[in-house]
Every structure is written in C-alpha cells, then in structure tokens.
Amino acid sequence: MPRLEIDINKIKHNATTLKELFAKKGISVTAVIKGVIGSPEIANAILECGISTIAVSLVQNIKRMKESGVKAKYLLTRLPMHTEVADVVKYADISLNSEISTIKLLSDSSLIQGKRHKVVLMLELGDLREGILPEDIDSVIEQIILLKGVELHGIGANLACFGGVKPSEENMIELSQTADRIQKKYNIKLQMISGGNSANYEWFLSTENTGKINNLRIGEAILLGRETLHRNKIPNLYTDAFTLICEVIESKIKPSLPYGEICQNAFGDTPVYADIGNINRIIIGIGEQDVDTKAITPRITAKVIGASSDHLILHSKNHIEVGSEIEFDINYSALLRLSTSPYVKKVFI
Numbered sequence: 001m002p003r004l005e006i007d008i009n010k011i012k013h014n015a016t017t018l019k020e021l022f023a024k025k026g027i028s029v030t031a032v033i034k035g036v037i038g039s040p041e042i043a044n045a046i047l048e049c050g051i052s053t054i055a056v057s058l059v060q061n062i063k064r065m066k067e068s069g070v071k072a073k074y075l076l077t078r079l080p081m082h083t084e085v086a087d088v089v090k091y092a093d094i095s096l097n098s099e100i101s102t103i104k105l106l107s108d109s110s111l112i113q114g115k116r117h118k119v120v121l122m123l124e125l126g127d128l129r130e131g132i133l134p135e136d137i138d139s140v141i142e143q144i145i146l147l148k149g150v151e152l153h154g155i156g157a158n159l160a161c162f163g164g165v166k167p168s169e170e171n172m173i174e175l176s177q178t179a180d181r182i183q184k185k186y187n188i189k190l191q192m193i194s195g196g197n198s199a200n201y202e203w204f205l206s207t208e209n210t211g212k213i214n215n216l217r218i219g220e221a222i223l224l225g226r227e228t229l230h231r232n233k234i235p236n237l238y239t240d241a242f243t244l245i246c247e248v249i250e251s252k253i254k255p256s257l258p259y260g261e262i263c264q265n266a267f268g269d270t271p272v273y274a275d276i277g278n279i280n281r282i283i284i285g286i287g288e289q290d291v292d293t294k295a296i297t298p299r300i301t302a303k304v305i306g307a308s309s310d311h312l313i314l315h316s317k318n319h320i321e322v323g324s325e326i327e328f329d330i331n332y333s334a335l336l337r338l339s340t341s342p343y344v345k346k347v348f349i
C-alpha cells in the first residue's frame, strides 16, 4: 500500500515559527488543516504550539476531531450549506459566511440548540470566490444585528484562491477601513479581522501597517512551508514534512514513444510524446485515483511521464529493482487527494 509519512515535529516547527512571526505585527494564526482533512494527530500537534483555533472546510472533519478528543476552537472555512446548518452550529464555533439567508438559518438553529454561533462575514475584494460586495455590507450587518442566535464575530477576506488576486496594500487597507467604519457606525467590537491565507505572507512582510487586521487563516504554509503566490519556500520552514512512498511494480527498458495508431488515453486526452530512444520506464503502484500525479516529484533522478487511474510511469536515469520503494515530495493538491484516499496509509513519524 502506498504510504504518506508525516513528520509531526516538522509541522510543529512550521506552526511555531509562523505563529511567532505573525505575532510581531499583532496577527494571530488560525491553523487551516483541511489539506489533511482535519487529522486529529496534526490538530493536537498544532495546538501544542499555542495556536488555539483549528479550521477545516468540512463539518464532518470537525466532528471527527471532536470525537477523537481534540480540544480546540473550530472554524469552518467553507460557507455552510442550508442543509447542514444544524451540524455547523453543533460542531463549529465560528463559520465564514456571505449569505444572509444562511445566517438566518444558523441563528434559528442556534436558538434551538441553546447556543450563539459566531459569524465572520466575508468581504469580496476581487478574487471572486466568496464574499459580500462592499456596497451590500451595511444592509447585511443591519440584518445580522437583529438576529438573536448569532454573534457578528468579525469580518474577513480571501484572496489568491480562485482568481489568483494578490493581497496588496490597497485591498488590505480596504478590509481594515471597512472594519473600522463598521465598528464605529454600529458601535460594535469585531473580534476577528481576518485578512486572508498563506498568500498574505508577502503582504505581511512588506507592509508597515497591518491596520485593524488581527488574524490570518494559514494552511499550506504550516503544512508545506511555502507561501502561495509564487510557491516560494518560506525561510526557516520545512517543505518536506510529508513524504509519499510507493512501490515499483514494473521496471524495463522500453521505447519513449508509444507505437501503433494513437487515439485517446484513459482520460480522453490524445497524448503526444517525444522520441528520445529507449529509456528506463518504471511503473509505480499509485495513480490518479489516489494522488494528483502532476503534483508529486520523485526524490531520485527521475521524471513523471504520466499516469492512469492506478499506474504512475517514471522515466528514471538509473535502473531500479521491482519491489523497491520510491520517495516523492508532494504539493498541496497531491496532499489533499492522498489525505482523502483510504488506499493510502498514513504513518506519523
């Protein structure tokens, strides 16, 4: 079985380093561990570093952590569905929101459960995933203030996730000034002004004034040690906390160019290959079902040529024995799929 080795101490080092860095400008870290589907082991390791809020995108992942005894404050990153509001109130302390119809349902559900759910309103700043348009924010807040079951806990923004829009001095000032204006206009205190995610790293380093922003929701930088605008390594962090290890199931010298009439492959593409003569073709027992094969890099001198659902093909410089193991570095989309797959064993070291 392919296995994902997870070095908990490297993740703890990353979490502690980032927590201390962001604290220098008054910013707390919410650790986003949706990339490891809310692993209770990883959640506990991060909590030991003094980070108190754990975030995931699925309410089921919060349920699993709670059932494993993980004691944290939980934030749900994905906007709740109408059909899951009862579970969101039951398991999450805070959720990110942009739809008043959903917030009303959260309030109703909270009243039934005898709770007061915390809502963070997301503001659209140009990335065009979730967020209330700036011209609509006041009317939404006026409606939220009347709801008995929810507390307006803060406002936030999310950039660089869909549109690739960079967190800048301008859009962060817009978020900060919006928070300031709302607090004064409605005479309320917003606890959380959450400026974004791992893509905010460069903004954080370069800005002289973080304004009212007091929180970032950090996932990839903790898990994989990179900022996410250019995928540059963040100084002093580990990028190899995760290692994918898989077995060689065929190893032969074969042509580089498929022969016969070429039509579509397993995924409907018509592949084009260069003829570079005979090569060491290594087949590994993993495929698209369990990992994004474009998002892994072998730690030996070899290149991923392609993959089908369950086979990964490498061009290796050297001969490799059938039955030997190959280690890979992984990036975020590979981590996500490996974490979700029941066919990949997770091993903590």
Ligand SMILES: *Cc1c(COP(=O)(O)O)cnc(C)c1O
Pocket (backbone or CB within 6 Å): 032, 034, 077, 078, 096, 158, 196, 197, 198, 199, 217, 218, 219, 220, 221, 228
């Ligand atoms: C995934 C996500 C994050 C974390 O993003 P990273 O790039 O992993 O730091 C933060 N906020 C929201 C709303 C998210 O969906």
